[in-house]
């Protein structure tokens with residue numbers, strides 16, 4: 374048995390311990406190398422993932438990767454890692470600045486696109502982009518899909534812009550066409566102008582390109598200029614006629630006056646002659662001594678008196694005839710003028726009436742409404758009798774036009790207007806406010822009564838059996854109603870209240886009446 378205290382035994386023990394230490398150290402080194410390898414592999418992968426973000430960073434990453442791949446010492450690695458960190462910090466700051474700029478530029482682009490007349494699909498995409506932008510983020514990845522959407526939308530609208538420059542612009546006259554149609558709906562003309570307006574309205578309902586629209590406008594302007602010229606000429610000829618008649622009447626009066634003076638002069642001379650004859654006759658009677666002589670003298674005087682009287686009669690007859698002639702002439706001219714004045718008055722009244730009437734539905738138009746609404750408001754201010762107003766709008770009317778054509782749409786408007794007019798009281802004022810919108814004023818009517826009448830109208834309208842292209846169609850209306858109640862109420866505030874209520878009725882599902 375070896376003595377453990379011997380030198381050999383001690384050396385052996387030490388050798389064993391050394392072996393164990395070497396073993397542990399080897400295990401530790403292996404484990405460290407393993408960890409190092411795992412970490413190095415991860416860092417190398419990360420360096421590949423970060424590649425391409427920034428040129429300076431790329432250089433640093435290549436260097437770091439090289440050091441890791443060749444198992445470089447810690448001192449070398451530490452230096453490389455520090456350098457890389459500095460570049461990463463700079464890069465991060467730069468990215469944040471760019472993100473801020475991107476966010477602002479994106480908002481600007483969205484605002485610009487919102488002002489463009491985009492198609493419905495474009496508007497929807499824009500709304501999606503706006504939603505995406507509502508959650509502001511500093512992550513680049515957040516902006517990538519936004520930018521993608523935005524770029525696609527921008528490209529699409531740029532394409533349509535380019536198309537509109539190269540091709541004849543389909544539908545580019547859509548907005549002015551609609552505005553012109555609304556204007557033409559407010560006027561009513563007879564004759565050639567009326568026919569042209571009718572034809573123009575039909576054409577405006579079709580998709581026009583700009584060239585066609587301009588030609589249509591030119592045609593209209595030409596006709597309007599012609600109508601104005603005709604009107605002016607007709608007014609000029611009326612004034613000419615009036616002037617001639619006045620000159621004639623004035624001439625007749627002067628003639629009458631002159632002949633009256635002449636008549637008076639001549640008549641005066643004759644009167645004097647008659648007086649002289651009478652005096653001489655008298656003298657002769659007084660101084661006469663012989664009957665025969667007296668007889669002869671009286672006979673002479675009588676003849677002279679007779680002649681003077683004859684002259685006077687004939688003078689008077691001529692004068693009367695002359696006067697009658699002048700009178701007849703002037704009177705027939707005046708009658709003619711009177712006829713013309715009557716005709717003008719009729720035309721003016723008709724024009725005034727037409728300017729206040731909607732030609733399609735024959736209901737009063739918006740101009741008539743403004744006049745009447747102001748009047749009723751002033752009455753309400755004075756007497757405070759109940760006053761209500763309702764704004765009614767046909768539901769989904771665009772679909773009628775789109776599915777069955779504008780003519781069917783027009784017919785629908787006429788039928789609905791007539792039903793609305795019939796459903797309320799005669800004292801209620803029903804007008805076509807514009808498009809598919811009607812306004813009703815209920816003078817001296819409590820809100821409950823107005824709602825009752827409107828309910829009746831709504832129900833009647835929804836029961837009208839429309840049939841288009843053998844399809845049964847039910848048409849409904851939504852209505853907003855408001856009453857004047859506060860001292861601060863004005864035509865504007867109460868109308869707006871009714872209009873808001875109308876939109877609430879639409880929002881709640883249409884075919885209903887909502888009170889403000």
Ligand SMILES: Nc1nc2c(ncn2[C@@H]2O[C@H](COP(=O)(O)OP(=O)(O)OP(=O)(O)O)[C@@H](O)[C@H]2O)c(=O)[nH]1
Pocket residue numbers: 558733766767768769770771772774778779780781782783786807808809879883
């Ligand atoms: N036929 C015809 N259509 C008209 C006239 N005036 C306006 N319109 C049309 O009325 C339609 C109104 O459509 P929108 O304002 O979109 O409303 P809507 O389809 O009725 O839908 P809601 O009001 O939301 O229920 C448009 O298509 C106009 O062209 C007209 O005098 N005749």
